[in-house]
Structure formats: C-alpha cells, structure tokens
Amino acid sequence: MESLVVLEAEVLGHFKNLPITNTLLASWIAMFILAVVSILATRKVQLIPSGLQSLFEIIVDFGYTTVEDLAGSKKAKAFFPIVMTFFLFILFSNWLGLMPGFATIKFEGEHFLRSMNSDLNMTLGLALTSAALTHAFAIYYLGIFGYLKKWFALNPVFLFVGLLELVGEVTKVLSLSLRLFGNIFAGEVALLAVSSIFAFVAPLPFYFLEIIVGFVQAAVFAMLTLVFMVLLSEKHAQEH
Amino acid sequence: MPANFVSGFTIAFGTIFPAIAIGLIGFKAMESIGRNPDAANKIMPPMLLGMAFAEAIAIYALVIAFIK
Numbered sequence: 652m653e654s655l656v657v658l659e660a661e662v663l664g665h666f667k668n669l670p671i672t673n674t675l676l677a678s679w680i681a682m683f684i685l686a687v688v689s690i691l692a693t694r695k696v697q698l699i700p701s702g703l704q705s706l707f708e709i710i711v712d713f714g715y716t717t718v719e720d721l722a723g724s725k726k727a728k729a730f731f732p733i734v735m736t737f738f739l740f741i742l743f744s745n746w747l748g749l750m751p752g753f754a755t756i757k758f759e760g761e762h763f764l765r766s767m768n769s770d771l772n773m774t775l776g777l778a779l780t781s782a783a784l785t786h787a788f789a790i791y792y793l794g795i796f797g798y799l800k801k802w803f804a805l806n807p808v809f810l811f812v813g814l815l816e817l818v819g820e821v822t823k824v825l826s827l828s829l830r831l832f833g834n835i836f837a838g839e840v841a842l843l844a845v846s847s848i849f850a851f852v853a854p855l856p857f858y859f860l861e862i863i864v865g866f867v868q869a870a871v872f873a874m875l876t877l878v879f880m881v882l883l884s885e886k887h888a889q890e891h
Numbered sequence: 892m893p894a895n896f897v898s899g900f901t902i903a904f905g906t907i908f909p910a911i912a913i914g915l916i917g918f919k920a921m922e923s924i925g926r927n928p929d930a931a932n933k934i935m936p937p938m939l940l941g942m943a944f945a946e947a948i949a950i951y952a953l954v955i956a957f958i959k
Binding site (some may be wrong): 826831867 | 915939940946947950951953954957958
C-alpha cells in the first residue's frame with residue numbers, strides 16, 4: 652500500500668555500529684520522563700500523602716488490588732512490579748506518541764520521533780521479556796523438575812499435550828507482540844492519513860480513539876502477562 | 892487486478908468473524924448486566940479482555956493487509 656508510514660522504523664544515526672531509530676529515541680524519552688516523575692513522587696514519602704504522591708498511590712493501589720485478586724497475596728508481591736511496569740511503560744509511550752511533534756519534526760529527511768510501539772522490534776522485545784520473566788517465575792515457584800514436568804510427561808497423551816503447550820508458548824509471544832504492534836501502527840497510519848486530508852478538526856475523533864486504544868492495549872498486555880504468569884506457576888492440579 | 896485488491900480482500904474477509912465474535916461477547920455481557928445490574932463492575936473487565944483477544948485476530952489480518 653502507499654506508504655505514509657513505513658513498516659520499518661527509520662534509522663537516525665549510528666552509535667558505534669548500533670543503529671539508533673526514531674522509535675528507540677521515543678522509548679528513551681518515555682523512560683526518562685517516567686523515571687523523573689517516579690523519583691519526584693517518592694522523594695519524601697509521607698504518611699498522609701499530598702499531591703503527586705497521592706495520585707501515584709491511587710494508581711498503585713488499584714493495580715495492586717487487581718493483581719492480588721488474580722494471583723493471591725503471596726505471589727502478588729513478586730508479580731506486581733513487573734506487571735505495573737509493563738502497564739505504565741506501554742501506556743505512557745502510547746500516549747506520548749500522540750503529543751505534538753511526533754510525526755512532524757524532520758531530521759535529515761526522516762521523522763525525528765515515532766511512537767515506540769509502532770515498531771515491531773520494540774513490541775517483540777517487550778513480548779520476549781514478558782515470556783522470559785513468566786518462565787523464570789515458573790522455574791522459581793515450581794523448581795526445575797516441576798517446571799519440566801509441565802512439558803514432558805511419561806504418559807504419551809500428556810507428552811503430546813505438553814509439546815502442544817510448548818508451541819502455544821511461541822504463539823503467545825507472537826500474539827502479544829503483534830496485537831500491540833498492529834493496534835498502534837494502524838492508529839498511526841489512520842492519524843497520518845486523516846491529517847494529510849484535512850489537518851484541523853477532522854483528526855479529533857481519531858485522537859480520541861487513539862487515547863482509548865493506547866490505554867486498552869497497555870491494560871491488555873499487562874493483564875495477559877499477569878494471567879500467563881499465574882497460570883504457568885500453578886502447581887499441577889491433582890485429578891483424583 | 893490492481894495490486895491493492897489483495898490487501899482489500901485480506902482485510903475484508905479477515906474482519907468478518909472477529910466482528911461477529913466481538914458482537915457476541917458484547918451481547919452476552921449486556922444480557923448478564925441486564926439480569927444483574929449490580930454486577931456491572933465485575934462483568935466489564937473480563938468483557939474488555941475477551942474483546943481485546945477477539946480484536947487481535949482482526950489485527951493480524953490488518954498487518955498482512957498493510958504489508959501487501
């Protein structure tokens with residue numbers, strides 16, 4: 652199709668043979684802002700919070716009760732930081748991609764900034780990290796033998812099921828990355844297409860849709876990571 | 892046949908069943924909220940999760956349509 656937005660991220664420069672793309676730059680900006688806001692909010696933690704700290708307390712409390720409902724209170728302490736980090740990072744970089752300057756500033760003929768999740772490399776990295784952490788938690792909670800027994804059993808029927816589950820793990824990574832990539836990339840193409848037709852009032856409904864989609868996709872990614880972690884670290888249920 | 896026909900057909904056929912799926916999920920959610928309005932807050936998060944799963948299939952078709 653006619654490319655308003657190219658599928659690959661544009662390379663801006665190189666840092667000792669490592670290509671720096673515009674999505675990488677956007678991810679650095681998102682990380683930097685998140686880190687600064689978090690440090691500011693937790694600098695002097697007071698018992699009766701005020702301002703930024705209380706806003707973060709609302710967010711953290713809501714997330715922690717959700718995680719605790721799904722995972723049980725013991726595992727929630729381990730799962731919550733990771734799930735919340737995924738949620739905040741993806742949410743923030745999705746919403747950052749709607750800010751002015753993101754498809755307009757040009758640097759040597761290419762866009763200077765591009766929404767982080769509109770690059771399949773970024774979402775694949777996030778999905779692989781999520782899968783690696785899920786398996787690491789499973790090994791931690793089940794022990795190495797309990798973990799291996801999930802995939803390889805002595806009973807041939809269970810062996811077949813276990814191998815299919817192994818294939819299912821690969822598809823989980825693919826579906827996590829492609830879902831996030833597809834949603835954000837399609838949103839970016841839609842915004843650019845509408846803005847190139849008539850840039851003034853027409854993009855507003857699309858911006859509204861993109862705000863909602865950014866939030867929903869971040870929530871879905873975090874919830875799926877949490878559910879996969881809980882499912883994989885469950886002990887094999889006794890059937891008798 | 893113009894080259895765009897492939898992309899067009901991909902996205903056209905690929906979103907029929909996800910649309911039906913999302914509609915069915917919403918339908919059942921509405922019905923259960925109607926039977927039990929107090930449970931609306933408990934029904935909505937799983938409904939959104941289910942809709943996101945169903946929509947992901949349509950997104951796969953969209954990615955293929957974009958590549959072609």
